[in-house]
Structures are given as structure tokens and as C-alpha cells.
Amino acid sequence: MGDWFQTVVDLDATDEEAPALGDRVLARLVAEGIVEAARTDCVLGGGGYGYPPGPHYAKAVEDPAPVDLWTNGLAVATGRTVFDSGQGDVAAAVCPLCEGDIRLVDETWQPIDDAWDPFAGTFDDWIEGGEGLVTCPACTRASSIERWTWEDDYFACGRLGFTFWNWAELTPAFVRDLGHQLGGHRTVLLQGKL
Ligand SMILES: [Zn+2]
DSSP, X not given: OOOEEEEEEESSXXXXXXHHHHHHHHXXXXXXXXXXXXXXXXXXXXXXXXXXXXXXXXXXXXXXXXXXXXXXXXXXXXXXXXXXXXXXXXXXXXXXXXXXXXXXXXXXXXXXXGGGGGGTTHHHHHHTTSOOEEEOTTTOOEEEGGGOEEGGGOEEEEEEEEEEESOOOBOHHHXXXXXXXXXXXXXXXXXXXX
């Protein structure tokens, strides 16, 4: 038994706009009754405080049964964050410039240590405000870690993310609508377990 989560990450929000955008979208989710306005200790991470499901929670999910778990809230993260999918290993990274596929695990799903060399320190550099440049082993060009994509969307670099703890699967319509509320920004949906 673990706690299952889904995170919608805004890939386009800037450092400057992320906090206000997060507040605006949250206000809309409260107004629609998807979550409650008052924070409680209902999420993991981020200090443990989040927004519990609201009276119309069922509109957002495929299965309308209430979440009968202590961890059942929405956590909103703003500021540079490397969102991840929790357990398991990421299988591959894809260069944004050549679309080359960098394998990160072998046939038995063991991490290939050397394959991580180009990425060493880049997540930390990016979180601290740097570019986090990765030099692609395939095309030898450098690009920011935030532009790389990961197999099964294992990681996503963003300044704004909405993590729903133990909610049933979010409906595609709800995720799409969240993207509209984010001003049409590109989003990615991470799913995982802790
Ligand atoms: Zn490349």
C-alpha cells in the first residue's frame, strides 16, 4: 500500500507568473467545489498542508467514490520544482534538439550509471536558477534540463504543479480544462506512488 498521486505540471509558467497563476487556478477549483478553501494536513510533502476534496470533487475524476483516506488533498507547488513519479526508475531521456533517446536502464531495468553522467548536477543547477545545461551524448549540443523529456513522463521541470493525492483518475476533460485555466500553457500529467 502506498499513496498514489497525479500531478499536473505547467511547463510554460515563468518564475514571475507562477505564484499568481497558482492562486487563480486554485480559486477557480474552490469556486467550482472541486476542493475546499481551507487547508488541512491532507497531503504528503510540501509541509503536509493541502486542500481537501470539495462537494463537487466527483466532477474531476473517473470514479466518483469519495477518497476515504487521510491523504486525499490537493497540493499546489510554486517555484522551480523537479516533479517526479515517485517509485521506480526512469527508462530513458529524450534530447529536445535531436530527439535522441538516451537509455538510462539496461535490459534488467538496472540503472546504467554512466548514462546519467551528462545530467549530473543539472537538476540542482536549474532549481537554483541556473540553466542546468545538459550536453547530449548523441548530438553533442547543450540544452537546459527543463527542455528534456522523460519516458512515461517520469520527470517534469516546472514552476507550478498541482498534485492530487489518492484521487481517482482525473478525467481528460478536467486536465484539459486545467490547461485552459493556465492560459493554454502546455501541461504534462505525472502519475506515481510514494
Ligand atoms: Zn541531442
